[in-house]
Amino acid sequence: MVFFRFPFSETLWTTEQNSASQNVSFHSFDQSERIDFDGDIKEISLADFQNLNFFNSNLSGELIDFQEENQTEYQQKLENIIDFIKENQLSKLVISRRKLVSFDHFSVDLKQTFLNLCKSYPNAFVYFFIKDEQCWIGAFSEVLGKFNKKTSEFETMSLAGTLRVEESWTSKELEEQKPVTLFIKNILKNFASEVEESETYDHISGNIKHLRTDFKAKIEKVELENLIAELHPTPAVCGIPKDLCQDAIGNFESHPRKLYAGYIQVETLENIEYFVNLRCAEFFKNAALIYVGGGITADSSPEKEWRETELKSQAILKNLEIKK
Structure with a gap:
């Protein structure tokens, strides 16, 4: 079962298994895994959703022998990554980590956690699913693409750089966002004769902000899958150049990303939308x-990057609904 809410909406959606159509699918970062939810998309009322009960204690799978990467280990790894970036003259390489939350002494209300995220992040795509012993929850604002079936207009965005809302941008964040914007623009030019680009502006997401630039272009529907394949993974979740950075991620990260930094495809009557699976x-x-x-650059501070990941983890942590 899957539940989700589109950005800037209060309507909750799920899938109704009345057909073999696959209108919602989750794609892993490395494209090795795809989780499909069969059936047409249908609205589910808040009252009906609240009548459901989902707790982590009801899940069948357990996490065994997990060792969390601590601050010292992570920062040492980033020192090596910064050397690699300088040696290869990379503009950016995106590195991830996993933060452990143990449920030894409490349980989590998964349903209410999803609703908390919906309330905390009105401009985000928020989802919750349980299938084949897997359970994921997320809330994020980055759109990989949105295709309007009627007008053939395709929209996407360049989203990079992270600071607390009250902080001011530095050259590090500004330089981090530029190659993301250029990467997307160059790809779109291969699929459309004209590409519309907005000014760069602040994108607020809870207690943090990013730099954002929007793009619009008209493309042929038959080219949509090829375009998405070119865009994913974007520099915002991988780096530039894409192939070299993907190899580096595999070498430096000791864990599989699974669905993290992959994307979610949702097809409605009007649109086909693709959301990057972050937070x-x-x-x-x-x-x-x-x-x-x-995003790690030659000018990154390992200690500051650790603090940034801790800040990002609050998106989920502060919305967990705890039951003792």
Whole structure:
């Protein structure tokens, strides 16, 4: 079962298994896994959703022998990554970590956690699913793409750089966002004769903000899958150049990203939408793993990057509904 809410909406949706159509699918970062939810999309009332009961204690899978990467280990790894970035003259490489939340002495109300995220992040795509012993919850604002079936207009965004809302942008964040914007623009030019680009502006997401630039272009529907394949993974979740950075991620990260930094495809009557799966957590009977990451550049401070991932983890942590 899957439940989700679109950005800037209060309507909750699920899938109704009345057909073999696959209108909601989750794609892993490395494209090795795809989780489909069969059936047409249908609205579910808040009252009906609240009558459901989902607790982590009801899940069948357990997290066994997990060793969390501590601050010292993470910062030492980033020192090596910064050396790698300088040696290869990379503009950016995105590195992730997993934060452990143990449920030894309490349980989590998964349903209410989802609703808490909906309330905390009105401009985010928020989802919750349980299928084949997997349970994930996420809330994030980055759109990989949105295709209007009627007008053939495709929209996407460049989203990079992270600070607390009250802080001012530095050259590090500004330089981090530029290659993301250029990467997306160059790809769109291969699929459309004209590309519309907005000014760069602040995108607020709870207690943090990002730099954002929007793009619009008209494309042929038959090219949509090819375009998404070119865009994913974006520099915001991988780095530039894409192939080299993907290999580096595999070498430096000791864990599989699974669905983190992959994307979710949702098809409605009007649109086909693709959302980047960030600010998410994988839930087990006895624990949760919160996936967080950051864009590393030659000028990055390992200590500051650690603090940034801790800040990002609060998106899930502060919305967990605890039952003691």
